[in-house]
Amino acid sequence: MQVAQDINSAAAFLAFTMGQEEYGLDIIKVQEIRGYVAVTRLANAPDYLKGVINLRRVIVPVIDMRIKLGLGPPVYDQFTIVIVLNIKGNVMGMVVDSVSDVTTLTLEQIRPAPTFGNAIDTGYLIGLGTVDQRMLILVDIEKLMTSDDISVIHKLAA
Template identity: 35%
Template sequence: MPENQYVVFKLGKEEYGIDIMNVREIVQYQESVKVPNSPKFIEGIINFRGNVIPIVCLKKRFGMKDKATDANTRIIVINLNDKQIGFLVDEASQTIRLDDSNIDPTPDIITGIERKYITGVGKLDNRLIILIDLEKVLTEDEKDKINLLDI
């Protein structure tokens, strides 16, 4: 059975997984600089290894209640269209391996744009892990707005 490796992160009490091949790095939270007139889900920008990258707050993007950052807060950095972008999460604690037999397709209850970036539901012991594709979390319009930040 084909097996994939996922980085597991938390937003509130929910666990999400992303393909480890999409992750460039996971870094400790650092304060971002706010950018005027940016979309509400953009936390700001940070200096990441000499590059200025935008930080997307996934909780805001998903319409979840935001919480204060703490020692567990992380930024997951990915490459998106030759550009680095960071995603703010409550915690990114582990990597897991799932074979295809432990991944169910996206439930029919999920409709609209969310269906595009939820790739399935992983089952590991008694846990359900929502598998998402961070590259598809942002719409083309939202990606354009981030690019307009000229960063």
């Protein structure tokens, strides 16, 4: 498990939804949470790169995770959220359907990610977290936001 906290203790995850599924990412990577606002589109950008926003004089690229993960067409409404992340010194936003809460999980509550062979890439999954009747798909946001995404963003911003 690759989270910021000690592996023998509890770790905090920001819980968010995309479609019918609930996901979690290490809260340490989250800079802030904002409502979705219109973005400035960039020419020749991949579909999942919605554009950029000006966040207190910092230009922040915004990636729509439903498009990036192939989870169907996104719907932008009053619940749509941009999670602003700080990944290895790069600030970027990810659009999700909604954010619910911060959930603390112990090591015993986290199960290994299932493997599907070569059929499905699960390299960005930390595991599955269970709390009562809830199941969170725990993502390693650094692996999900690949270096390819960051290089595309830098190329377009140049």
